[in-house]
Amino acid sequence: MTTTLLPAPSRPVQRPAQQRRTPHDQRHFVLSLVSMAAVILASLSLNGVIQGWLWLPSVALTVGSVFTGMAVARRLHFPDPLIFVTGLLVLIGTVNWQYFSAQSILGAIPGPEFPERLTFLLKDAEDTVVSQLAPVLPGVGILLIISATTGLMAVLMDTLAITLRMPAVSGIILLVILIPPAIIKPDGVGIPAFVAAVTGYLLLLAAGQWREKPRKTASTGRTSAGFFTRAVSIGAVALTTALVLPLMIPGFNSGAFPQGSRLNAWGTTTGLNPSVTLGNDLRNPTSFGRITYATNADEPLYLRSSTLEDFSGQRWEPDQRLDSRRTGIRAMGGNNRTGSPIVTTITTGSFTSPWLLAPYAPTSITNVEGMWTWDPQNLTILASDGGSTAQQTYQVRSSTPELTRELLAGIGPVPGGEVSPDFMTLPDDIPAAVETTARALTAETVNPFYKAMAIQNYLRGEEFTYSLEAPVEGGYDGTSMGVIERFLDVKAGYCVQFAGTMAVMARLVGIPSRVAVGYVPGAPTGNTIRGPDGEELTEFAVDSRDAHAWPELYFRDVGWVKFEPTPGRGVVPDYAQPQPRPSEVLAEDNLTPQDLPLSGAQPPSTPDAAPVPSDGQTDRSRLGQIGVLTAGTLLLLALITVTPFLRREARSSRRRRLLTSGTHNPARMAWAETTEIASDYGYPMVPADTPRTFAERLRSKAALEGQAAVSLSRLQHAYEIEEFAQTTGSPRQAAGTLHTWEDVQTVISALHRTAKPTTRLKAQLLPYSLRHPFQSDRTLGYRRPAAGFKEALTGGQPESKSGG
Structure with missing residues (x-):
């Protein structure tokens, strides 16, 4: 008798896979283009962190290659995990072709010399970061870091926006791209760069809505409401963070993430910018990067790092003259060799730079680690092996004529x-x-x-x-x-x-x-040390306030x-x-x-001692460290807060894909999604519930009316047919005529619309279904209903196997 009560199975019309997939493939391709544009627009904020625009072609090539490779993999119907892997492989190949072609096999596969070259470029990038203030010069190491990280952001963007169908959430990637400029640039990201990033995000939301629109009915309201809610939630969190963070962290006093609060991915090492822009390079009011030197000179010494000779262009920078530099700094020749010899011992501490500090004019440098070269024209000393001055103690012998x-x-x-x-x-x-x-x-x-x-x-x-x-x-x-x-x-x-x-x-x-760049003499420490020849040397100290x-x-x-x-x-x-x-x-x-x-009155000719900082200045570096720890804690809390939301979204997205692909029981998927979201809004399912009793209670307590009530009834009926009438035909065919996922979205939209604001927020950030799993599909790895649940559905009667 059971079979006579069931609707006759109907076979859905089968269309060729290519015909079914082509429209979606085209929409995915358009979304790939929009996602690529969004990443590139957000990366424009790097201008001002890196000097000029020489970095942009490399970034555009890397990002474009990644999105193209993943789009092709998607067009060939690769599995989702393999699309992600394809993006990573394309990223590695593109970066390798740009920066490691000479150390690669076929120009794209890393070869045996790849690790050595990578170490050298990373060291070059580190030296640039710690020895220059923004905008830094676009060296090869910096370009490598920028291209690789932006390419990785492109892989994650494609995965979130297209593979996982979460374009609103993928805006987090754009925010991550904006963070370094916001922290490093004195006035924050700036209005033009911010507008560019927002434009890219809005285009991404529009493209995501356009892709999903054919699969949703106008009555569900899910397309606009879902994206709008998520976009507003993310925007509110970002805006709140931008407003509250400066108030909570000492030193944040201008811009979005103002000067004085720069973060350094390589630690607390410091350096001196070897080039200037007639701007803010040599006027940091905080004290960092303490250096000591002890000398037998009659008066304190200027410590010289590099010289600027080309006064054209927007930036005055040292000419390294690599083709004419000489090795062997233990015996340096050149001019200015008459006069009394001076012995100076320099301890660099955390000071990091490829340019070695020395009083003018050096004749010999000993006990310094690394390979160094010197320029006969200006007597500057430059590392030739990617080394730096950090944590070194060395001796400099110098001599200048007696000038009168x-x-x-x-x-x-x-x-x-x-x-x-x-x-x-x-x-x-x-x-x-x-x-x-x-x-x-x-x-x-x-x-x-x-x-x-x-x-x-x-x-x-x-x-x-x-x-x-x-x-x-x-x-x-x-x-x-x-x-x-x-x-x-x-x-x-x-x-x-x-x-x-x-x-x-x-x-x-x-x-x-x-123009010479270095440090003024500084202030005596009151200490003396023994020099290499046993003589007493008077010790002085300088820090960033003495940059000159x-x-x-x-x-x-x-x-x-x-x-x-x-x-x-x-x-x-x-x-x-x-x-x-x-x-x-x-x-x-x-x-x-x-x-x-x-x-x-003429300014005094006596040495100006380093200014004694006020109490606030003394504690500024300590407060800066506290600020960094506070920022890290807030970021960790933000990640913890958003993780349940992302997990919930990922689970729903996967169910939607499985349901629409026809490879799983659609009614079971739809019922699991409906019951779990209902529990998030405060209507959990209990073990004693049958689909019918749960649907009646939900319809009553949530005040579901109209189309929402009809959709809930359809979902309940389809689940009962698919779960308990499998002998009459394919359950997938029995439920296939229903717009199953549209019904799910209709019910969810109604629950969201009738819930209180606090309930909505709790459903988004603390989903009940993640903490109390009950009804879910086995293929997703969640728990099945408790034993005896099917008997409860049928009023305690065993299932009929024959239908008689």
Whole structure:
């Protein structure tokens, strides 16, 4: 009799697999293109973290290859796990082809020399990160890191948005891409980059909705409501984090993730930016990267890292001159070799840089680990094996001539050919005001020394002030020669602008010049140590607050001479001190009025001790560490909070795919999804329930009416047929005529609509079904109903096997 009560099985119309899949394949391909565009748009925020746009083609190639490879695998109907693996393989092959082609087999398969090359590039990236401030130079190591991580984000984006059908959740990937720029850039991500990332996310949501639309009816409301709810939830969490995090972590005081709160993936190592942009490179107010040096010199020493010689372009950076560098730093030749020998022992601590610190001019360096080369033109020392200065103690012997005012004043102009033209070249965009000022200051003399003194005295005069804030407030905290023009107008700035201005003016009046980057002498520690020859050396300490830039000018037969145009910083050498002379002596000594001290008090010539930080400054580094720990804790809590939501979404997505593929019992899948979501909204199923009693209780307590009540009845009836009438035909065929998943979405939408806001939030973030599994499909690995449940469904009667 059972069989006579059941509807006759109907065989659904079979269509070729290619005909059924083609529309979905096309929609997947469109979503792949949109996902690729979203990742690239979000990656535009890296501009400002990395200088220029040279990194963008590499990132676009990597991301495009990943999405193309996964789209092809999906078009060939690869299983979902194999699509993910394909994306990883394409990522490895693309990155390998770009950065390891010489160490690869067929240009794409890593070869035996791959690990050595990878170690070298990672070390190069580490040195760049710890020794430069944003924007860092686009070295090969940095490009490798950016391409690989962005490509990995592309693999995860494709998996979430297309394979798992969770485009709203995949917005987390875009947020991850935005985090490094938000932390590193002083003013946060910035409006243009943020708008680009949001545009990509909205396009992704629209494409995801368009893909799902044909599979849903207008009456369910699931397409728009589901995506909208998830998008708003994620957006609310992100916005709340962005607003609350700065209030909770000390040091967050400007922008989204402002300056002073930079994080370093390689630890707490620090360095000195070897290049400057006339911007914020050498003015960090916090104290980090302590370095000590002990010397037998009569006065504290400047520690020199690198020199800047090319004043064109947006960024002044050292010319490494790799083709002319020399090995063997234990015996360095060159100019400036007369004078008393000086012995200095330097302990770098956490200071990390490929440029070795040394007082000028070094003649020998011993006890330093690694392979180093030196440049005969500027005597800078650079690592040749990817090494760095971190955690080293080494000895430097140096020697400079005894410089006096009389010696320098008796030196004439530099003849052509004595110095490389690199030290005289100027860009074409020199502002007229800069050149006019330089000519006016030096118009009454042809003597190089007095020209240099006129420029230095002008910049150290009472009209100019040292300020870390004036460039920002005045709007000239940027790059290029226009900054120098604005600086001369405002007459306030910091060391980079003073040093850069003097170096440019010196070249304008015929004196070769360059800018040295390093540290001012610092402050004595009160300790003495034994030198390599047993003599006592006085110890000094410097840190990031002592980072400095100063000009060096070239004089015939003497070499490079240091000047100090920055008021209130460093030490003015004795030969560069302004000295008044009677006016009747001016003509005889070729002096000019510019060499006389300007009106008002001259800045003190004694060394400026490092400023004693206030209580707040003393604790700033400690608070920064606490802030990092707090941020990590908050991030961990956020991940813990969102994990149940992602697990719930993944389970629903998998059931939907299995149900629509026809490979599993659809009614059982649909009933399991319905009962579990109902339990999330506060209507759990109990062991004594039959499908009918549960449906009646849910319909009553949740006030389901109209289409929702009809859909629930259809789901209940289909499940009973599929579960207990399997002898009459295929259960898949019996339930196949119903729009099963649409009914599930109709019921879920009704539950969501009638629930309280707190219940909705709890259903999303703390799903009851994950903590109390009861009714689920065996193929998904969840528990089956308890023993005796089928008897309860049929009122305690055993199943009929024959239908009679």
